[in-house]
Amino acid sequence: DVKVTQSSRYLVKRTGEKVFLECVQDMDHENMFWYRQDPGLGLRLIYFSYDVKMKEKGDIPEGYSVSREKKERFSLILESASTNQTSMYLCASSTPGTGPETQYFGPGTRLLVL
Amino acid sequence: DAKTTQPPSMDCAEGRAANLPCNHSTISGNEYVYWYRQIHSQGPQYIIHGLKNNETNEMASLIITEDRKSSTLILPHATLRDTAVYYCIVRVTDSWGKLQFGAGTQVVVTP
Numbered sequence: 001d002v003k004v005t006q007s008s009r010y011l012v013k014r015t016g017e018k019v020f021l022e023c024v025q026d027m028d029h030e031n032m033f034w035y036r037q038d039p040g041l042g043l044r045l046i047y048f049s050y051d052v053k054m055k056e057k058g059d060i061p062e063g064y065s066v067s068r069e070k071k072e073r074f075s076l077i078l079e080s081a082s083t084n085q086t087s088m089y090l091c092a093s094s095t096p097g098t099g100p101e102t103q104y105f106g107p108g109t110r111l112l113v114l
Numbered sequence: 115d116a117k118t119t120q121p122p123s124m125d126c127a128e129g130r131a132a133n134l135p136c137n138h139s140t141i142s143g144n145e146y147v148y149w150y151r152q153i154h155s156q157g158p159q160y161i162i163h164g165l166k167n168n169e170t171n172e173m174a175s176l177i178i179t180e181d182r183k184s185s186t187l188i189l190p191h192a193t194l195r196d197t198a199v200y201y202c203i204v205r206v207t208d209s210w211g212k213l214q215f216g217a218g219t220q221v222v223v224t225p
Contacts, residue, residue: 004157033211043158045212058212090157092213100146100165100205103213105157 003027004106006091012112019078021109023091031094032074033103034058034066036087043090049074050096081113118202123220126196132189134219136202139183145206147178149187150215151198158201158215161187192223 007022023032033048035058045058047066055066063085067075074093078085088110092103119137126132138147149161162169162176164185169176175188189196201218 031211035213042217043213043215048211088155092157100148100163101211102148102160102163104160108155108157110155 004091004093004104006089006106006109008109009107010110010112012114013078013081014114015082017078017081017113019081019111019113021076021078021089021091021111023074023076023093023106024072025074025091025093025104026072027093027095027104028071029093029095029104030071031096031101031103032068033092033094034064034074034076035090035092036060037090037108038087046076081111083113085111086113087111118204118216120200120202120216120219122217123222126189126192126221126223128194128223128225129191132192132196132221132223134187134189134200134202134221135184136187137184138202138204141182141204142206143182145204147176147182147185148203148205149174149176149200150203150213151196151200152218153195153198161200192221194223194225197221197223 004025034046035043049055049068065077090108091106094101094103148163150158152158164176178185199218201215
């Protein structure tokens, strides 16, 4: 089974702190994604990566950065956390191929910024 | 990607089959139908996908109408752990990247 793990299920941080969210997948997937999920807004893509050291902006990259130094690990960084970044953060991975893409999600990190 | 329409909620008795409809009347020939679900406070979970033929796996069955304008996800013997929001998504065959989740159907399985 595909396993996507996230470093924390719940996190509480203060405004202005630098926050690191880690995601690890064990299926040798090339593609990795960071989404945030908010009530009424659904899933919104923050960043994605299709290879080591490669990254692409999603729909809402402002205030975030990412790092992919190893294939299995994709980190989301909040440079200076703000209260409007309180959200559920979801990591996903998939592998490209000739068939349809299936994304596998981690359990999510619920972040509260005070 | 084609738009989908799902009922906002439905109830199902434990042990009975749950039939979840999805309308995708503007689907194109190269678009797949995917189903995911999200249990409260967890990440979305992939369930099944199909193009034209009916599909079955250990979790569910997917029935796609001949004209492909609608589909039904069937949970054969619903359990309390199947209580979740179920999302029907249509995607072009060779597309990848952002998944567009709609509002989904909140399924509540009752004892």
